[in-house]
Amino acid sequence: xxxxxxxxxxxxxxxxxxxxxxxxxxxxxxxxxxxxxxxxxxxxxxxxxxxxxxxxxxxxxxxxxxxxxxxxxxxxxxxxxxxxxxxxxxxxxxxxxxxxxxxxxxxxxxxxxxxxxxxxxxxxxxxxxxxxxxxxxxxxxxxxxxxxxxxxxxxxxxxxxxxxxxxxxxxxxxxxxxxxxxxxxxxxxxxxxxxxxxxxxxxxxxxxxxxxxxxxxxxxxxxxxxxxxxxxxxxxxxxxxxxxxxxxxxxxxxxxxxxxxxxxxxxxxxxxxxxxxxxxxxxxxxxxxxxxxxxxxxxxxxxxxxxxxxxxxxxxxxxxxxxxxxxxxxxxxxxxxxxxxxxxxxxxxxxxxxxxxxxxxxxxxxxxxxxxxxxxxxxxxxxxxxxxxxxxxxxxxxxxxxxxxxxxxxxxxxxxxxxxxxxxxxxxxxxxxxxxxxxxxxxxxxxxxxxxxxxx
Amino acid sequence: xxxxxxxxxxxxxxxxxxxxxxxxxxxxxxxxxxxxxxxxxxxxxxxxxxxxxxxxxxxxxxxxxxxxxxxxxxxxxxxxxxxxxxxxxxxxxxxxxxxxxxxxxxxxxxxxxxxxxxxxxxxxxxxxxxxxxxxxxxxxxxxxxxxxxxxxxxxxxxxxxxxx
Numbered sequence: 140x141x142x143x144x145x146x147x148x149x150x151x152x153x154x155x156x157x158x159x160x161x162x163x164x165x166x167x168x169x170x171x172x173x174x175x176x177x178x179x180x181x182x183x184x185x186x187x188x189x190x191x192x193x194x195x196x197x198x199x200x201x202x203x204x205x206x207x208x209x210x211x212x213x214x215x216x217x218x219x220x221x222x223x224x225x226x227x228x229x230x231x232x233x234x235x236x237x238x239x240x241x242x243x244x245x246x247x248x249x250x251x252x253x254x255x256x257x258x259x260x261x262x263x264x265x266x267x268x269x270x271x272x273x274x275x276x277x278x279x280x281x282x283x284x285x286x287x288x289x290x291x292x293x294x295x296x297x298x299x300x301x302x303x304x305x306x307x308x309x310x311x312x313x314x315x316x317x318x319x320x321x322x323x324x325x326x327x328x329x330x331x332x333x334x335x336x337x338x339x340x341x342x343x344x345x346x347x348x349x350x351x352x353x354x355x356x357x358x359x360x361x362x363x364x365x366x367x368x369x370x371x372x373x374x375x376x377x378x379x380x381x382x383x384x385x386x387x388x389x390x391x392x393x394x395x396x397x398x399x400x401x402x403x404x405x406x407x408x409x410x411x412x413x414x415x416x417x418x419x420x421x422x423x424x425x426x427x428x429x430x431x432x433x434x435x436x437x438x439x440x441x442x443x444x445x446x447x448x449x450x451x452x453x454x455x456x457x458x459x460x461x462x463x464x465x466x467x468x469x470x471x472x473x474x475x476x477x478x479x480x481x482x483x484x485x486x487x488x489x490x491x492x493x494x495x496x497x498x499x500x501x502x503x504x505x506x507x508x509x510x511x512x513x514x515x516x517x518x519x520x521x522x523x524x525x526x527x528x529x530x531x532x533x534x535x536x537x538x539x540x541x542x543x544x545x546x547x548x549x550x551x552x553x554x555x556x557x558x559x560x561x562x563x564x565x566x567x568x569x570x571x572x573x574x575x576x577x578x579x580x581x582x583x584x585x586x587x588x589x590x591x592x593x594x595x
Numbered sequence: 596x597x598x599x600x601x602x603x604x605x606x607x608x609x610x611x612x613x614x615x616x617x618x619x620x621x622x623x624x625x626x627x628x629x630x631x632x633x634x635x636x637x638x639x640x641x642x643x644x645x646x647x648x649x650x651x652x653x654x655x656x657x658x659x660x661x662x663x664x665x666x667x668x669x670x671x672x673x674x675x676x677x678x679x680x681x682x683x684x685x686x687x688x689x690x691x692x693x694x695x696x697x698x699x700x701x702x703x704x705x706x707x708x709x710x711x712x713x714x715x716x717x718x719x720x721x722x723x724x725x726x727x728x729x730x731x732x733x734x735x736x737x738x739x740x741x742x743x744x745x746x747x748x749x750x751x752x753x754x755x756x757x758x759x
Contacts, residue, residue: 176736176740179733179736179737179740180733180737180740182729182730182733183730183733183734183736183737184730185685185727185730186677186680186681186682186685186727187618187622188674188676188677188680189611189612189614189615189618189619190611191676192611192614193610193611203675203676203679203680204679206676206679206680208680209679209680212680225725225726231683232682232683232684232687232726233682233683233684233726234681234682234683234684261741262609262610262745263609263610263611264611264741265609265611265612265619265622266730266733266734266737266738266741267599267603267737267738267740267741267742268737268741269740269741269744428748478750479750480748480750481748481750482748482749482750484749484750484753484754485754503610505753506750506751506753507610
């Protein structure tokens, strides 16, 4: 199933007008961004095809083009054609192919439109090939000449231009925080309850996904409530609060580095000891693991997920959770970037285990969990939306099998995709973040104490 | 790293191996047959006289390897998904290696087949760095990279077994 390309498709228009210089630029960037490790990986694929049913796109559609090996092969054939001795000498035998307009169409269609960079195929690969990283490298090369689907590119552009991916102004951000603070004070009856902004010397700098400020303020409120109950010394930054980093998905290392660096700078300027990343899968992977590669240096603050912090509160008794406040059966969707590519596996289970009466795992889970279909920038690429919903069938089936009424997931991209799956596949579920569920289970002490209260 | 080269290769750890157990086992048997043929070629080249028991093990490994090698070739020829990701090199490598094993097997009984085996060995070794067979070099490096990537992030080895 090929995504239809119409004359109005800006990418198709761009492909049709590509000149030799641009084709050469794609190849140059591809080669420059391809380290020796990646070239070794490209030489390792034996075309066994055993990776096929690790991919939710292939499982859902049966399309041969969606097999991870087929997607990798598109990259490999170009690599052989230009950068391998045998590929240059015997292109027909080795399957080498030139990077012409047809091939570029296939790259765009498969590498952007059939992959969420979830990494599940790599775990299944007999050789252990880092398939998603090679696909990202090809995306980088396409991006060098503007061949990124417009929705995805505009998300990156907006973040670079305004400081966050939804273009939220400083005034709107401060206003949102102010009314959330009012609500927290009302609920707790405590005028010391704060959502601090730019508080110098705070222990934690907390970040959010801008979608939370725009559409899901209760996610922010839930974390603030937990911080309040724990008496945490924390703050937001008024300027740099966006945990997301779509540079991971469009392959633009430079833009990705700018975005990650903003958070590090904010933490440094405010003198915070830790940068705490909101419930956002790719935000965690980007800022915790990829940023040192993009920036060429290690972070000088400790970087953790909010899940690490809340799990620690629960384990050490800094907050009390009453599971009877959450009587419905809850299952957990593991975001790929947080779990399979991030290593945050047990914290969300620790929190939910203490916050809900009935918890049921979906299968497979943890690092083997299926992608929901919302990663890889898919939610921003409307031209591939139909395929994204179809690929989400695998996740919908997993959820249905649990018979749970609540799906918890620590990622707002996943939440958006799960909401669409809920509508499309008529799933009788609520979808919530882990901290929202934990906040509902909180037993708030009458007058919590701690360095974060009554100091500002 | 230890996980990547050890437990991480086991069928109950690797979903693709668990789901396609016959193919996975066939792959193992095929490679055992290839290594048996290589061992035989090296022994002959070095003038080492192998004991009968060793020859029997090598013969069984080569015979089994040849059978599954032919089976894997047939699978590649008949499955449209595999044909989609295959290039002539995939078929050539399989046929070449099958021929090498067959020649080795024959030469273990028929001294007259020895020159054929030696020629097949030379051609196979020459093809090794040029075609698909070069994965025998890259396999180890790729598994090393796999282990270091997922190990550094604390993803592997899994803290608890995920039920598939």
